[in-house]
Amino acid sequence: MQIQQRVKFLLHRRKKGVDKQLNIRMRVTIKGKPPIDFPLGYSVDAELWDGEHERALPECANAREINRTIDEWKSIVDELFARYELVEKRVPSTDEFKNLFNDSIGRKTPLVKLLDREEDLFVVYDRFTAQMSKQNNWTAATFEKFAALKNHLHDFSPTCSIGDVDDDYLRDFHDFLLMKCGMRNTTVSKNFGFMRWFLRWAYVNGIYHGKSHESFKPKIKGTSGGTKEMIYCTKDEIRKLLDYKFSSLQKSLECVRDVFMFQCFTGLRYSDVAKLRRSDIKQGCIRVVTKKTVDGLTIELNDYSQAILDKYKDSHFPDNLALPVISNQKMNAGLKLLGQLCELTDPVRIVYYCGNERHEDVYPKWQLLTTHSGRHTFIVSALMLRIPVEVIMKWTGHSSYQSMRPYIAIVDELKKDSMSQFNNIF
Numbered sequence: 328m329q330i331q332q333r334v335k336f337l338l339h340r341r342k343k344g345v346d347k348q349l350n351i352r353m354r355v356t357i358k359g360k361p362p363i364d365f366p367l368g369y370s371v372d373a374e375l376w377d378g379e380h381e382r383a384l385p386e387c388a389n390a391r392e393i394n395r396t397i398d399e400w401k402s403i404v405d406e407l408f409a410r411y412e413l414v415e416k417r418v419p420s421t422d423e424f425k426n427l428f429n430d431s432i433g434r435k436t437p438l439v440k441l442l443d444r445e446e447d448l449f450v451v452y453d454r455f456t457a458q459m460s461k462q463n464n465w466t467a468a469t470f471e472k473f474a475a476l477k478n479h480l481h482d483f484s485p486t487c488s489i490g491d492v493d494d495d496y497l498r499d500f501h502d503f504l505l506m507k508c509g510m511r512n513t514t515v516s517k518n519f520g521f522m523r524w525f526l527r528w529a530y531v532n533g534i535y536h537g538k539s540h541e542s543f544k545p546k547i548k549g550t551s552g553g554t555k556e557m558i559y560c561t562k563d564e565i566r567k568l569l570d571y572k573f574s575s576l577q578k579s580l581e582c583v584r585d586v587f588m589f590q591c592f593t594g595l596r597y598s599d600v601a602k603l604r605r606s607d608i609k610q611g612c613i614r615v616v617t618k619k620t621v622d623g624l625t626i627e628l629n630d631y632s633q634a635i636l637d638k639y640k641d642s643h644f645p646d647n648l649a650l651p652v653i654s655n656q657k658m659n660a661g662l663k664l665l666g667q668l669c670e671l672t673d674p675v676r677i678v679y680y681c682g683n684e685r686h687e688d689v690y691p692k693w694q695l696l697t698t699h700s701g702r703h704t705f706i707v708s709a710l711m712l713r714i715p716v717e718v719i720m721k722w723t724g725h726s727s728y729q730s731m732r733p734y735i736a737i738v739d740e741l742k743k744d745s746m747s748q749f750n751n752i753f
Contacts, residue, residue: 330411330418331358334404336381336397338373339364346373351393353400355428360421365428367400369393403431407457413467414474423450427457446488451535452477455528466618476521479504489535492526497543505682512680516550549680556677557737558695559703562711565591567669582651583661585635589650590701591708592632594723597698601652608636608649622724659697666693703734710738 333356338349351367375387382397383390407427411419419427456473459465480487483503484496497519504510504518522540529535560568568588573581590600598618607615611633613626628636639650652658672691679686702723709719716731725731 328412328416330408332356332408334401336367337378338371338376339366349373349376351376353397353404355404355424357418357421357424363421363425365400365425367393367396369396400432403428403461406461407431410460410470414470423453426450427453430454430457431461446490448487448489448492449477449481451489451529452480452525455525459524459528464621472517473521476518479508479518482507489529490537492535492539493537494539494543497522497539498545501545509681512547512549512682516547519545547680548683549678549685556675556695557703557707557733558675558692558697558700559707559737560591560671560700562708564669564671564692565704565708567671568665571665571669579653580661580665583653583658584665585638586650586652586658587662587665587698587701589632589635590698591704592629592635593626594702594705594709594719595626596702597652597655597658600650600698601648601655603649603652604647605649606647617724620724620726624722624724626722655698662696662698662700663693666696667691669693671696706731706734707737710734711741 335354335356337352337354339352340346340349348370349372350370353365353367354362355365356362369383369389369392371383371387371393375384375390376382377384383393387393407419407424411417456470456477460470480500483500484491487496500522501515501519504515505512510518526535526537526540530537530540565588568584571584573584586600589595590597593613595603595613595615596617596619599615602618603613603615607613608628611628613628614624615626616623636649642651644651653661671693674689675692675695677688677690677695679688706719706723709722710716716728716735719725720728720731
């Protein structure tokens with residue numbers, strides 16, 4: 328959907344004929360609703376204001392600060408409307424937009440005006456997402472996850488105050504997600520992680536006075552990580568992918584293979600490969616700030632990753648990108664086709680729980696390949712090569728040994744299977 332709206336910056340004249348020290352205001356108009364005015368916090372003489380371009384003229388003493396603030400506020404307004412258009416898919420009320428914008432710039436809405444509204448769970452939730460999205464630079468995918476949680480909360484209880492949220496409320500919501508929404512336990516667990524984050528924020532900000540974000544910790548089967556299948560490529564499968572001969576009609580699939588192999592030999596996530604520029608590669612190293620965790624990483628190139636970069640060194644990609652990366656969705660579709668062509672057919676068992684009910688599905692490996700399998704492959708391969716965990720974590724950006732345990736468990740199992748081969752040596 329598209330919201331019809333307009334944003335203008337103008338001078339506010341308190342009296343006719345007064346042209347000195349006029350306050351600057353931002354006026355946001357949403358079609359069909361009364362305009363919303365926000366004081367910019369600056370004043371300027373009328374002769375130092377460019378009404379056509381809505382900017383302070385260079386002759387104004389603090390023109391740079393004023394114009395920078397105008398640009399920042401415009402950007403915030405665009406971001407808020409984009410969120411409502413793409414994620415919420417609805418038109419915000421004037422009060423709702425006003426509160427969200429004030430939260431986004433760190434301006435407290437007067438308590439008197441909020442007393443009646445802050446008790447509403449969904450108004451508080453919107454304030455939380457507005458503040459956290461700006462603070463943590465949320466991606467569209469994160470917005471969608473929190474919007475989905477809000478929709479589930481609304482379907483569960485459309486009229487609810489923040490004070491209604493206690494252990495009983497969360498227990499009933501847990502059952503609602505399982506029984507009514509048919510979610511897997513892993514998805515329920517993720518939603519409750521988001522819910523606890525929201526309640527902690529509300530508690531710290533003095534809005535929520537309960538303790539359910541600490542006390543409600545249900546045991547949800549199949550969420551400890553032990554049942555999650557890690558999809559990665561073995562040494563022989565990597566060899567099959569590297570040796571596959573592409574026809575002249577399979578150039579795009581060859582690019583998919585090369586980008587995936589680059590992930591397998593560097594451990595980079597898709598989001599970081601997709602924005603990797605030639606300028607990020609210097610003196611045999613990749614130096615990037617990861618998109619997901621904002622960590623600064625230095626990853627040394629090996630012969631395989633360097634060969635892939637060399638293959639495309641004379642190619643020209645938008646924004647000086649280093650590799651021919653397409654969308655994640657198309658990459659994943661291409662990987663499944665590539666895995667099928669290379670006969671990566673080993674059966675993979677996927678175990679999951681819905682409540683206490685255990686489910687088990689078996690797929691050929693090619694059907695489960697995604698871009699993230701490249702990162703898994705890099706870590707498992709590095710552990711098999713006996714590279715110290717501490718070194719691998721420096722390359723991948725993992726912050727704790729705990730996060731590496733699923734990979735170590737895989738390698739321990741592989742070592743156990745390999746040792747059993749000695750039983751049949753004679």
